[in-house]
Amino acid sequence: MEHLLNERVKNIEISGIRRFSNMVSHVEDVISLTIGQPDFPTPEHVKKAGIEAITDNFTSYTHNAGTIELRKAACEFVKKKYQLNYQPESEVIVTMGASEAIDIALRTILTEGTEVILPGPIYPGYEPVIRMMGAQPIYSDIRENQFRFTLDMIKPYITEKTRCIVLPYPSNPTGVSLNEGELREIADYLRDKDIFVLADEIYSELSYNQMHYSIASFLKEQTIVINGLSKSHSMTGWRIGFLFAPENIAKHILKVHQYNVSCANSIAQKAAYEALTTGIDDALSMKKEYEKRRDYVYQRLETMGFEVVKPDGAFYFFIKIPSTIALNSFDFAVKLVNDVKVAVVPGSAFSEYGEGYFRLSFACSMGTLEEGLNRIEQFLKK
Template sequence: MEHLINTRVQEIEVSGIRKFYNMVSHIDDVISLTIGQPDFLTPEHVKQAGIKAIEDNFTSYTHNAGISELRTAACDFVAKKYGLTYEPDSEVIVTVGASEAIDITFRTILAEGTEVILPGPIYPGYEPIIRMCGAVPVHVDIRDNQFRFTLDMIKPYITDKTRCIVMPYPSNPTGVSLTEIELKEIADYLKEREIFVLADEIYSELTYDQPHISIASFLKEKTIVINGLSKSHSMTGWRIGFLFAPKDITKHILKVHQYNVSCATSIAQRAALAALTTGMDDAIPMKKEYIKRRDYVYTRLTAMGLQVVKPDGAFYFFVKIPDFIQLNSFDFALEMVHQAKVAVVPGSAFSEYGEGYFRLSFACSLETLETGLNRIETFLNTKK
């Protein structure tokens, strides 16, 4: 019966991140610097709010867009943190993680043959959905621009078929953010064009050298902002995301969300409410620790002579594989697992423009990072 499966689904592949992780997870004594899972626990007050929701039997369906208190808290959060103004009753949807928010956005705005412009390298969660919508992903090679997806990089790829531009900042896998000037230039250029912007800002609370700025500050009427609590509050398994957009957009996205999942989990919504109110600044202690780790890793990698751009957000380094290594990124990562007992993600997982790189996550302890980097250094020295 497999031949009857939707051909678009048959043609997409499992995420390269997960594919590689699953391939090496059984190997003993491996230091894993792969998946973007914060090593901090969900804050205690957030867990207690979830427990209380169960004890209070808050286990029924909620409003499709989410409980009103949480939608209000979400709007208050982005207003205080980023200066974004949205109406709780009509301009925010609580989703099952940021992933569902991305899915329902594309399924709402894309049509057969339309084009979506994305930077490359990029997180692999966008392209398969775009293709399943019958649309065309158009990658822009930003490797020689310090991984910056600036207006001069975007303009040559805009056509009359362009429906959306994906702005994923801070970036996974590069950790790069754009400046206020860079974002405003893009926004000004798009003001007179009928093009949506999908701003994936899931790492917005983890910025290190400058405050997070959303392109929605300059282009609210065309921007769909995706955010959530997975990274900011170490709540990956709770699966709570947020989608913010003008009401004439959200009213249509809400229909897709309704038929997709009905609503986000009621218990997780109560926990999310605690995260966004009493836990509004829960990310600050994590951010301080991430800065220490980032600076340590950057010092070590550059001392090894590796080519890297210092990340100013998220918790990743996207590292150029040295020229003396005559392997593609997948084989390089596989060899390093077997010989050095360190797992990183091959750059090819992040589009063809990630080839020749590997992603290293510093969402783990300094002790783990030190051991892993020692092994990487020894491994590279044996290859020279």
């Protein structure tokens, strides 16, 4: 019966991140620097709120867009943190993680034959949805621009078919962010054009060198903002994301969300409310620790002679494989596992523009990072 399946689905591949991580998971004593999973536990007060929700039998459907108390808290959060103004009754949807938010946003705005401009390299979660909608991903190679997806990297690819531009900052896999001036320049150019911006800001609370700015501050009427609690509050398994958009856009996205999942998990919504209110600054202590790790890893990588851009946010390094190593990124990652038992993600998982690189996650303890980098250094000396 496989021949009857949707060809667009059959042509989609499992994420290269997961595929490689699963492939090496059985290797004994391997140090995994792969998955973007915070190594901190969910804050105790947030877990307690989830437990209380179960005890209080808060286990029924909620409003399709999420409880009004959580939507109010989400709007207050982005207003306080990023100066964004959204109406909780009509301009925010609580989703099953940022992944669902990306999915329902793209399924609402894309039609057959339209185009989406993305930076390359990029997280692999956008292209499959784009292709399933019969739209076309158009990549801009940002490798020679310090991984910055600035206006001059966007303009050459805009056509009459362009429907959306994806701005994922801070970036997975590069950790690079755009500053206020760069975002304002993009907003000024796109204003009044029939082009959406999908601003994936899931790592917004993990910005190190500068304040996080959202392009929605300058271009709200054309922007769909994606955020959530997975990275900021170490709540990956709780699956709570947020989609912010003007009412005339959000009301249509809500229909797709409704028929997709009905509503986000009610218990997780209670925990999320606690995270956004009592725990509004929970990310700060984690960010401080991540910044220490980032600085340590950067110093070690430079000492080893790697060519690398220091990340502004998130918890990744995107590292160029030395020209002296005649291997593609997948074979390099396999050899690293086989020779010194360190797992990283091949750059090819992040589009063809990631080939020749590998991603290293520093969302793990300093001891793990030290041992992992020692092994990589040993590998290079061989």
